[in-house]
Amino acid sequence: MPFDPSIIGTSRNGGTLLVTRDRLRLFAKATGQTDPVFIDLDAATKAGHRDLPVPPTFFFAVSLEAPDPFDYLADLGVDLRAILHGEQAFVYHRVACAGDELSTRATITDTYSKKGGALNFLVTETVVTNQDGAVVATLTETLVQRQIQEVNA
Template structure:
């Protein structure tokens, strides 16, 4: 099933997330971060932070905190077994810290296909901001959907 370009520009549900110190420290440990500034409050404060700073790639997981992070796929009839994470990029504007509430606002920026529709791409852009509206970061995520039945290329 082809993803319609009609979804380009569609705002997805906005969510708010409380950034918890324990979750940040767990994430830092899980990714192998050894800098204590990400897991030890005293080290973070000694480095000039008011609390534990958010590790850079932590922001990607915030979208999963929404009520139904896979609702778009269900709505579009996309089989999750055919979905791949294609690419991720981050543009940072400010450091977020434990104790802050962040707003996660995703939207669909682009939809396109390749290989005769065998591969479809959904590009999602997400703005993450503080409760005062200050943008912390902008994320760009490319999702790949495999549609093997659409592959019309002749194998070599």
Template sequence: MPIDPQVIGTELPEFTVDVERGRLRFFAKAIGESNPVCADVDAAKAAGHRDLPVPPTFFFCLEMERPADHPSLVELLSIDIRHVLHGEQGFTYHAPVHAGDRLTFRTKITDVYSKKGGALEFVVRSTEVIRGGELVAELHNSLVVRNPEAAK
């Protein structure tokens, strides 16, 4: 079933998440980051940070922290998860973010389009990351949904 372009402009419920040191340390270890600034508070402060800095792609992990009572994009659009691919993501940074910050995520569907005669549908979303009223980052992400009905 094709994704209705009428969903463009739909806003997902916003949510707030705290940036935790332990998660930042675990992320640094998982990606093989050996710079002590990413795991040691004293090293981070010596480098001019107020706490452990948030690495560039960590916002994607935080965005996945959406509370269970907040529908995901896949749930909101009733998309069969077996047909979903992560298509693209991008980040625009406006201010440094650190452990201890409380961030609010505001997501909106900004585009829906198809390719290959409707066999591939794309849902584009943009997320604003806000700290205390200040825009600190913008996330852009597209999901690719394979439409098995169009491929027949």
């Protein structure tokens, strides 16, 4: 079922993520990143960073840091299993590093349907700010709700 267009313009605060070196190293391990700039403090500082830098897509993790990051989808009547990630964009304003405390505010900016309502799209813009209130990155996410077939166990 298409989303109610009245949700366009609604905003919510995400969680806050205190970026730690350990979390960045786990992200590096999970993504096969072996570049020392993202793992080793000496390499990072030699490259001119205050601390280990946040890699380009890690900002997405900040938006997921709320206690139940998908509850807004449940509120929209969405089964999480039916959600696909359609598009993702990042615009970068400044580098973030371990030690920064990042926060998000998300706003639903569009919703539309394709294939006669079989695919329903939800576009969310998320602004990531640091502990000084400076905007670090802006994310635009397009989620796709598809039809799934419930299988009884």
